[in-house]
Amino acid sequence: MNEKLKMVLKKRYEAEIEDCKYKIKCYSEQELIIPEHPDITGEVDKLLERMSQAEEKLAVMELHYDKNEAKTVL
Numbered sequence: 001m002n003e004k005l006k007m008v009l010k011k012r013y014e015a016e017i018e019d020c021k022y023k024i025k026c027y028s029e030q031e032l033i034i035p036e037h038p039d040i041t042g043e044v045d046k047l048l049e050r051m052s053q054a055e056e057k058l059a060v061m062e063l064h065y066d067k068n069e070a071k072t073v074l
Contacts, residue, residue: 001065009061016054020047 024047027040 001061006061006065010058013054013058013061017051020051020054023047 024044027044
């Protein structure tokens, strides 16, 4: 994987994580109620799922494509 592609993907995943963190903060600090989403715990659960997926993708990318070389995991 080339460095430019790796950088773009890393920024995408980091942005996804920050977006989710911000929304969770808004829900918890301001106790926002969105009419079409009355299940706040369900919404936060979905945001946590998105965060975990982005973090997992970052970890996999670092594991397999660190220093521009694919690695073999035994």
